[in-house]
Amino acid sequence: MKQVYITGYGGPEKLHLREAPDPLPQPGELRIRVRASGINFADILARKGLYPDAPKLPCVVGYEVSGVVDALGAGVAAEWEGREVFALTRFGGYADTVVVPLEQVFDKPAALSHEQAAAIPVNYLTAWQLMVVVGSLSRDEAVLIHNAGSGVGLAAIDIGQHLGATLYGTASAGKHAFLKARGLHHAIDYRGQDWVPELMRLSGGRGVELILDPLGGSHWKKSYRALRHTGRLGMFGISTASESGLIRPLAFLKLALSLPLFNPVSLMNDNRAVFGVNLGHLWHENGKIRPWMEALVGGIAAGWVRPHVDRAFPLAQVGEAQAYIEARKNTGKVVLLS
Numbered sequence: 496m497k498q499v500y501i502t503g504y505g506g507p508e509k510l511h512l513r514e515a516p517d518p519l520p521q522p523g524e525l526r527i528r529v530r531a532s533g534i535n536f537a538d539i540l541a542r543k544g545l546y547p548d549a550p551k552l553p554c555v556v557g558y559e560v561s562g563v564v565d566a567l568g569a570g571v572a573a574e575w576e577g578r579e580v581f582a583l584t585r586f587g588g589y590a591d592t593v594v595v596p597l598e599q600v601f602d603k604p605a606a607l608s609h610e611q612a613a614a615i616p617v618n619y620l621t622a623w624q625l626m627v628v629v630g631s632l633s634r635d636e637a638v639l640i641h642n643a644g645s646g647v648g649l650a651a652i653d654i655g656q657h658l659g660a661t662l663y664g665t666a667s668a669g670k671h672a673f674l675k676a677r678g679l680h681h682a683i684d685y686r687g688q689d690w691v692p693e694l695m696r697l698s699g700g701r702g703v704e705l706i707l708d709p710l711g712g713s714h715w716k717k718s719y720r721a722l723r724h725t726g727r728l729g730m731f732g733i734s735t736a737s738e739s740g741l742i743r744p745l746a747f748l749k750l751a752l753s754l755p756l757f758n759p760v761s762l763m764n765d766n767r768a769v770f771g772v773n774l775g776h777l778w779h780e781n782g783k784i785r786p787w788m789e790a791l792v793g794g795i796a797a798g799w800v801r802p803h804v805d806r807a808f809p810l811a812q813v814g815e816a817q818a819y820i821e822a823r824k825n826t827g828k829v830v831l832l833s
């Protein structure tokens with residue numbers, strides 16, 4: 496099989512395609528011949544040495560794939576052989592073959608291509624947890640989706656629109672027309688201006704009830720201040736760490752110094768809540784994740800879950816694919832094809 500290894504911390508040149516023997520599924524596992532692998536921003540942070548959850552180097556990252564089952568471990572029902580599936584992988588998804596425990600595997604809806612199916616797991620489960628499970632967004636509320644043009648951002652637009660909420664989003668200006676066509680009500684250019692005054696202007700000075708913030712650092716302070724009373728801040732990423740151009744540990748130090756310190760008494764008196772989401776730390780909670788995925792698969796059939804693949808690159812061009820995302824050119828998902 497072919498796998499993409501991160502061989503050292505640095506630029507896309509640290510990604511190397513290597514041959515390895517085909518893995519054999521162990522009891523309770525099945526093997527998938529991968530057609531498409533999802534790229535997530537965390538993979539880029541891992542390559543830069545800015546993702547604490549990443550495996551030790553050299554490593555193969557990749558959180559999700561779609562493909563066809565071709566071998567079964569002991570105890571897996573024979574009916575899985577040959578099925579088209581999509582799956583969560585932790586890690587190893589940057590490959591043309593993966594072995595995955597059965598509980599992380601889902602039937603691929605026939606309406607989706609493998610590219611679209613590989614765009615579902617991380618983006619939509621993260622957005623679902625942020626908006627539905629913990630964020631409790633309702634139709635009379637407003638949400639601010641930072642990085643609205645990212646994979647998670649587009650998933651959040653789908654879910655927010657389904658819930659009937661008012662949707663604000665920050666993104667690079669070139670993406671605004673597309674995001675509005677997808678259902679975003681108000682787009683804010685957060686790179687050319689401070690997004691807080693613009694959000695306040697657009698919301699008539701009220702702010703919003705829910706903010707999805709993967710930027711981290713000082714943005715978390717600003718997001719907290721932009722909440723209405725009863726507002727919730729969902730923190731789920733540190734994209735700004737990669738913006739500083741610093742390597743670790745300096746990048747982490749800079750980030751740590753800019754973090755807010757939330758005071759319980761202030762939270763109480765402000766009638767606000769803060770929470771965190773890290774899907775990568777929920778693997779042991781499969782009993783929660785599967786019903787979320789069932790709801791999302793129902794959304795595919797109903798038409799409100801619309802995975803959007805911006806571009807697909809061959810597995811061998813993984814460096815170009817990641818550089819494309821780092822240059823902020825993607826609107827929605829970028830996938831690798833095997």
Ligand SMILES: NC(=O)c1ccc[n+]([C@@H]2O[C@H](COP(=O)([O-])OP(=O)(O)OC[C@H]3O[C@@H](n4cnc5c(N)ncnc54)[C@H](OP(=O)(O)O)[C@@H]3O)[C@@H](O)[C@H]2O)c1
Pocket residue numbers: 534535536537617618621642643644645646647648665666667670709710731732733734735736737738772773774775820821822823824825826827828829
């Ligand atoms: N905690 C979790 O479980 C979890 C799960 C999934 C994702 N996340 C986080 O959510 C965020 C989005 O992830 P994703 O995989 O959906 O993103 P993605 O599809 O790879 O999109 C990346 C986009 O983010 C924006 N961006 C923000 N800061 C950036 C930077 N420093 N360099 C380059 N682009 C930057 C750019 O769009 P604009 O310039 O238009 O904003 C870029 O196009 C990331 O911070 C990621 O770590 C967290």
